Amino acid sequence: MKCSGCGANIQFEDPRKPGYIPREVFEKRVEEGKEILCQRCFKIKHYGKLEPVEYNWDFKNQLKSYLGGFEVVLWVIDIFDFESTYREDIANILKGKKIVYVINKIDLLPKAVTVKEVKEWVKRRIRTTNPEDIRVVSAEKNYGLRSLVKHLIKLTDKVLVIGVTNVGKSSLLNKICTHENTISPFPGTTLGILRRKARDANLYLYDTPGIMTKDRILDLLDPDCQKRILPRGELSRRTFKPRGERTVFMGGLCRFDIKYETELSPIFLLFSSKEVVFHETKRKRADELMKNRLGDFLKPPCNKSRYEDFKWKKETFILKEGEELAVAGLGWLSVRRGPFIVEVTVPENVKLAVREALVNPKR
Ligand SMILES: Nc1nc2c(ncn2[C@@H]2O[C@H](COP(=O)(O)OP(=O)(O)OP(=O)(O)O)[C@@H](O)[C@H]2O)c(=O)[nH]1
Numbered sequence: 001m002k003c004s005g006c007g008a009n010i011q012f013e014d015p016r017k018p019g020y021i022p023r024e025v026f027e028k029r030v031e032e033g034k035e036i037l038c039q040r041c042f043k044i045k046h047y048g049k050l051e052p053v054e055y056n057w058d059f060k061n062q063l064k065s066y067l068g069g070f071e072v073v074l075w076v077i078d079i080f081d082f083e084s085t086y087r088e089d090i091a092n093i094l095k096g097k098k099i100v101y102v103i104n105k106i107d108l109l110p111k112a113v114t115v116k117e118v119k120e121w122v123k124r125r126i127r128t129t130n131p132e133d134i135r136v137v138s139a140e141k142n143y144g145l146r147s148l149v150k151h152l153i154k155l156t157d158k159v160l161v162i163g164v165t166n167v168g169k170s171s172l173l174n175k176i177c178t179h180e181n182t183i184s185p186f187p188g189t190t191l192g193i194l195r196r197k198a199r200d201a202n203l204y205l206y207d208t209p210g211i212m213t214k215d216r217i218l219d220l221l222d223p224d225c226q227k228r229i230l231p232r233g234e235l236s237r238r239t240f241k242p243r244g245e246r247t248v249f250m251g252g253l254c255r256f257d258i259k260y261e262t263e264l265s266p267i268f269l270l271f272s273s274k275e276v277v278f279h280e281t282k283r284k285r286a287d288e289l290m291k292n293r294l295g296d297f298l299k300p301p302c303n304k305s306r307y308e309d310f311k312w313k314k315e316t317f318i319l320k321e322g323e324e325l326a327v328a329g330l331g332w333l334s335v336r337r338g339p340f341i342v343e344v345t346v347p348e349n350v351k352l353a354v355r356e357a358l359v360n361p362k363r
């Protein structure tokens, strides 16, 4: 038997492992005909609290064996974190399948950005033969879901739903289907495959555990901090016009040292979650801040941390107007006046990518 929240196999032996529920509780729930939730899902659901479980199963490696049973795969991608949720390695595994791309969380973008613009932007980045297979939605705001279901039932009656952790797979299914899966801001919420029926259609959707990543800032934070940093509501943004030797921080784990040779000083915007501290300072003070204020003033991390707790890397970019520099799992820098040179300091594994602007400069 599986936990109906996360899909882990129910067991009574080890509270540290997935699917644990005390036997008495289990028996009582069965007697009362209630749904069976493991202890971890129960706590997430009722107290918003994460119970850590020993779990080191990487779904990516299992994915291939499940794919055989499906012709259509619904790949959920997070618009806030496009570069690390639309990934080459996943695309390779899905080769030969009919893929419907669900671009989720568009409610996070500034209101001035239209759905059409987002769709066009995604189309230029995802190569697909049928543009109708790119669906822009918000599971949170219930946007675009009805037409997604309509599109899916034209293709099949069973769909495998995949994507990296925390992109909103379970949230999406909860809106479309009759039964609620556990959702939470913690990555790795879903632990097994769960079959769900769409509410008003002859369609089964299979929720799956998220594919773990290691290249997002989010991946370096403890679960409570991830929960705080995960954006809710519209993103925060601020304009910077640094002159002279300046450094701008996007939290404590991402530092931009601005260098420029042209006459006009650069102008750019930062976009991130409201919990991320934006701070501009003199180059000279930046080192000291990084050494002494990680996690108390410069958040994230959420707790006081040492500079030495992280391995750092520096990468240099030339950024032009109309471009953005995305920092995986944290946010992005959007150029308003350039070109300029920026040296970025982030922890070693964090993916940095220059891309065409998602939020158009006129916004
Ligand atoms: N702003 C916003 N947040 C969303 C949306 N959909 C999901 N979320 C949030 O994203 C977080 C993760 O949601 P889940 O549905 O648990 O994500 P998942 O992909 O199933 O995650 P795993 O099971 O860990 O792989 C939760 O905090 C959700 O509230 C959305 O459309 N907009």
Ligand SMILES: [Mg+2]
Residues within 6 Å of the ligand: 169, 170, 171, 182, 183, 189, 190, 208, 209, 210
């Ligand atoms: Mg899930």
